[in-house]
Amino acid sequence: MAVFEITYDLLNPRQNYDGLYELLRTWNAVQALLSVWLIESNLTAEQIRDAIKAKVDSNDRILVVEIAFISHWGSKDLMPSATQWLTDRRP
Numbered sequence: 001m002a003v004f005e006i007t008y009d010l011l012n013p014r015q016n017y018d019g020l021y022e023l024l025r026t027w028n029a030v031q032a033l034l035s036v037w038l039i040e041s042n043l044t045a046e047q048i049r050d051a052i053k054a055k056v057d058s059n060d061r062i063l064v065v066e067i068a069f070i071s072h073w074g075s076k077d078l079m080p081s082a083t084q085w086l087t088d089r090r091p
Helices: 018-026 045-053 080-088
Strands: 002-009 030-033 036-041 061-067
Touching: 002 045, 018 045, 030 080, 036 080, 045 061
Parallel strands: none
Antiparallel strands: 002 036, 002 061, 030 036
């Protein structure tokens, strides 16, 4: 399985994004920052992007990046579960 970082800009504050959050929960994604999530998946970055794209507005922005080396990271004030998630995946 690969590790991916998902980031997005949700540009319509009145939009109901419950479908997006439910999708992230089904992937057991961990929230690192307000608009940053981490997942392990057998999907490709493009497949993840397309699944998210179906849950957001057409003007919203999405970035999905495969993370190759979890051993190299630094942070400040991540959500506690994200810090533990990253620490658990260090080689």
